[in-house]
Every structure is written in C-alpha cells, then in structure tokens.
Amino acid sequence: MHIKKNIIITILLLIILTSCQRKEIINTHGVSYLEKREKLILANKSNKNDVVKVLGQPATKGMRNNNIWIYIERTQTKGKFLKLGKIKLIKNNTLVLEFNEYGILDSKKFYNINDMKKINFSKNVTVNDIKKENFINSFLNSVRQKMRNNRK
Numbered sequence: 758m759h760i761k762k763n764i765i766i767t768i769l770l771l772i773i774l775t776s777c778q779r780k781e782i783i784n785t786h787g788v789s790y791l792e793k794r795e796k797l798i799l800a801n802k803s804n805k806n807d808v809v810k811v812l813g814q815p816a817t818k819g820m821r822n823n824n825i826w827i828y829i830e831r832t833q834t835k836g837k838f839l840k841l842g843k844i845k846l847i848k849n850n851t852l853v854l855e856f857n858e859y860g861i862l863d864s865k866k867f868y869n870i871n872d873m874k875k876i877n878f879s880k881n882v883t884v885n886d887i888k889k890e891n892f893i894n895s896f897l898n899s900v901r902q903k904m905r906n907n908r909k
Contacts, residue, residue, distance in 0.1 A: 783847070784833045788812055791830035791850045795867055798854070805860045815854075824856040849873055 788794065797811050812828050819825030832848035849870040855863045868876075 782835055786831045787816060787829040791828060791852055795852050800862050800864055803862045805856060808854060826854045828852040
C-alpha cells in the first residue's frame with residue numbers, strides 16, 4: 758500500500774512538473790510584424806507620414822541626422838525546462854530608413870537575426886572620465902556637507 762502511494766505521488770509530481778506551461782511565453786519589444794510591414798513602404802514613393810501610418814514613430818533617429826529612422830522588433834521566449842529557462846531570442850529585426858531633405862524615403866535596409874550575426878561590433882570601450890570625476894566630486898561634496906552639518 759505504501760509503495761502504491763509513493764508511485765501515485767511520483768506520477769502526479771511528474772505530470773505537474775512536465776505540464777506546468779502548455780503555451781510558450783513570448784515577449785515582443787518594438788514593432789510587431791516588422792518584416793511584413795516594411796514591405797508596405799516603398800523607396801522613392803513613401804514619405805515620413807506614410808511611414809508613421811504603417812509603423813508608428815521610430816524607436817530612434819540618427820544621432821547627427823534626423824532623416825535616419827530606426828525601427829526594431831525583438832521577440833524572446835524562455836527556453837525549455839532542460840535549458841533551465843534561459844532566454845531564447847526568436848526574432849531580432851531592425852529596419853533602417855533614410856529620407857531625403859523633402860521627407861521622401863531614399864533607402865531602406867532590413868536586417869534580420871541572421872544578418873545581425875554577420876555584423877562585427879567593436880570590442881573597444883570608451884571610458885567616460887567626466888562622469889567618473891562628477892561622481893567623485895558629488896560624493897566628496899556630500900561627505901563634506903554631512904561633516905559641516907554634524908559640526909553645527
């Protein structure tokens with residue numbers, strides 16, 4: 758009787774643990790269905806207003822040029838039980854649009870997850886000495902202020 762009870766408990770635990778989640782949890786950031794929507798935008802025909810109607814406002818604009826608009830779509834899910842729930846990247850799409858001075862779309866470049874793997878990113882890191890100095894100065898000033906307050 759005791760063995761049957763252990764077997765039943767073990768089977769119930771296995772069922773619960775293996776079927777905790779039937780549907781995959783998918784987190785999407787950015788513009789959904791970017792790959793399909795970008796096909797609705799035509800170079801030398803579409804303007805900024807057309808793009809906003811189809812894709813909405815851009816995720817970011819060019820640093821020095823407001824005529825470069827960037828849209829992203831990133832979809833992630835949790836990995837399988839054996840992968841210990843590690844985040845898995847399903848989609849990583851980026852659309853770069855470049856407009857002329859009249860607001861007409863000059864060019865569009867679409868990058869998917871496979872294209873991103875081919876891009877070489879710099880390993881160099883820029884050190885921001887000004888930020889470090891500001892932190893040290895503000896820290897020392899706050900300590901100095903506390904010391905002054907304690908004297909009074």
